[in-house]
Amino acid sequence: MPPAPLPALISDPTRLAALASYAILDTPAEPGFDGIVQLACRLCDVPVALVSLVAGERQWFKARVGFPSCETDLNSSVCAYALERPDDLLIIPDLTADPRTSANPLVTGEPFIRFYAGAPLVTPEGHVLGSLCVIDKKPRPEGLTAAQQADLRVLAHQVVSQLELRRAIVQRDAVRADEARTYRARDALRDAQAAMATAGGDVPAVLGALIAGAMQAIPAAEGGVVELLVGDTLIYHAPTGTLAPHAGLRLGLTDSLAGYAATTRAAHFLTDALTSPHVKPELSARLGLRAAVVAPILRGGRVLGVLKLQSAKVAAFDAVDRDIVELFANAATACLTAAEAQAETQAQDVYWRGLFDRLHEGFIVGEAVRNTDGQITDWRYLTVNPAWGELVGIDTKGIVGQTIREVFPGIEDEWITDFAAVVDTGQPCTFTRQVGTLHRWYEGRAFPLEGDRFGVIFLEVTQRVEADTRRAALLQLGDRLRDLATIGEMTAAASEIVGRTLHATRAGFGLIVGDVEFVDIEPDWTAPGQGSVAGRHRYDDFGNIRAPLQRGEPLVVNDVATDPRTQAEAGIWQGFAINAFVHMPVREKERTVAVFIVHDVNARVWTVDELAFLRNVADRVEVGVARVRTEELQVVLNHELAHRLKNTLAIVQSIASSTLRDVAERGPVEAFERRVLALSRAHDVLMQKSWTAAKMRSVMESVLNIQGGLDRFALDGPDLDLSPQAALSLSLLLHELATNALKYGALSARGGKVRIAWRTEEGTAPTLVLDWTESGGPPVNAPNGRGGFGSKLIRMGLLGTRQAALNYDPVGLKAEFRAPLADVQVSVH
């Protein structure tokens, strides 16, 4: 017999939903329900009682007595028919006789039930969930008594009450769980936002904090990741948990649930990847993903990426999780935006920083340090670039925060005052200055920044400055060598210039003895605190160092302790406070005759420029010495010549005197002798300057001295350098004038005097004007006739110019002589 059709009500969704709301199916047995079925058995005197709940495709027993299984399919269900009768009991005295149940497997087979009475379980809303039924294995035609029926109703009511109570508890717990979940999510979100804010522009840190927070909020998550969207590709960032091994994974938008979320710009949760059209099976296998929850990270209309949590368990996530993940994704938007902006700023910083790092110029940002009066007394390094370190030779580590006075104790004050002026006036400045303690020169520009800050950009110019210094030193040396008269003075001057220019500790000049066997070092220049090494030294005592000097090459040692030529004797060198030295040979006729010596107490590398400078100095000293030797020889020759000249003049005098021995009048003879004498005096004065020039006043005094006493002459005029011709001419002229004055003029009287005054007249042709004025002598008469040699000579004037104005004033002779200054004076070459 076919089974009777089951009531359509069974699959009514609202009834099923009501049943589900009690969350009772498949739960363990509970004493409250068990007690009811036991009571029902006893009250109705039956072996079987059940609390049967009818689901869409089965009936499930929450409590049972005398029945083996906990559920059956609906074919075996009698209770299903109870659903149609919410108000009445369903009583079937003989199940075999009722068309609805006669074919029921439980009736036709084990356990061969025969009697059924069920009271519907009706919810307060009127839904029938199932029944409380009692069952017997023999028919009961009498059914149940009225009391039994009433009891069964009451008990069914109790079951519903139990269900209600139970549901209330479950709902309360669920509310509590939801609340806890919300709190947890909120806490996690707050923590994550704080962490993301702290992470600043560090995008990986932001993403890490985001995922950590989301996983904290959703404990079911086993792995998490942010997939950032680049073009059409999602790239795994900060994978965490089970996803940790998949950093950098790249997926298309159609490969995964995340792609789906990005495409739809909506959050989703996935109950089971195996049934989802949005996840490729091989991907879910690879990632160990069964359930997932995803939310897009959006900014404006743009998808930045997707936040995903996953689990290997089916249905690990629900809609609440989806909402939570969405919250996190939204929070990430702000942080990612900030992070992006910050990263961009940082990238710019890095760009500028990189620029400064690559600069060859040194770069400093400094900040003024002020005293209590507000005056700038120092400044602090806020930034330096690597070039700064190279240019000053100091490790840049630890410099920032220190002041320049701390970094360079004893630094020149200008390094502070100049930059203080930049800060105080806001005007940039340029500088070329040495840091004395470093022996290095810097050139650069300082410019104001905001507040007390300023920037400096600079280059080292030590080489250029030192080249300038060496050039200036050579010029100075040239001047000194030209002026100095002895070899000793010249070598001393050169030593000092070399020592100071090369910042050496000792410099000197030594004469070589033999084939570079000995060196006689002359008094040397030394830096303060260094001793002299003047005196004789034997080269072989100081190592194997003669060879280069014998060849005429410089002997250059940068470090006596490591140079193989001096290594063995390093102690001797160091005993003289020498660790580096140069001997620059001075050559004469293919032989090294002298050396220029430079010592340094510290080992140092002598540069090509420095050696070239030394070579240059040695050459100049060589030329200077040669000049002095020539001059010394010239002086000897001059003296010999003067001696011979004067001796010859004496012989001339002697011949004249002897020749004119018989001339009765001795006057002319003596006049001749005295003219020779006057000529000779001019030569004497000229010889003092090797016949190149004579001082005018010396010439005058020398010649007037012959004429009995300088005190009768008053000389008044500037001392000029006379040419030899002018000196001779002036001597003879004054001699004749003085001779006449003694004979006839002012000097013939006791109180007579002569004033000789001279001056130069400027003009197109500057002129020397010499005035001879006699006074205090006898009345003057103009001489008659043309006169003799003396008168002629006077009329010829100075240098034969014939510019002689003679005024025989009765008071005394007045004479004026003029000559072109250019002829009178020594022409300056």
Add this chain to the structure above:
Amino acid sequence: MGQFQLSSPTLVLVVEDDPILMMAMVEFVENAGCEPVEAYTVREAIEILETRTDIRTVFTDLDMRGSTAGMQMAVTIRDRWPPIELVMISSQPWDASQIPARGVVLGKPFDRRRIVAAIRKFAV
């Protein structure tokens, strides 16, 4: 003074290796009212001084062959014959400290007035 000169002219030893200069020097001595005794070499001069005791003054050229011979002789004379006066002529600059005490050095060419005055002064 004149009487004294006439009766006993002062003897002046003139030392000069150049005969022409000797002529002038002898003339200077005579102009000074003295009687010259000529010596053409240093050795000759020393011999005369060793053999004669009447020489009051030596008038010598310092520029004789063997550059320092003249000055050496002057020094020797001052040592051996301290009372003898020395009048010297030279064409070269002289070092005042080398000149023997009371010695007078005059330059060349000759300043007749000074030379004669110097010889005359010592002849008194």
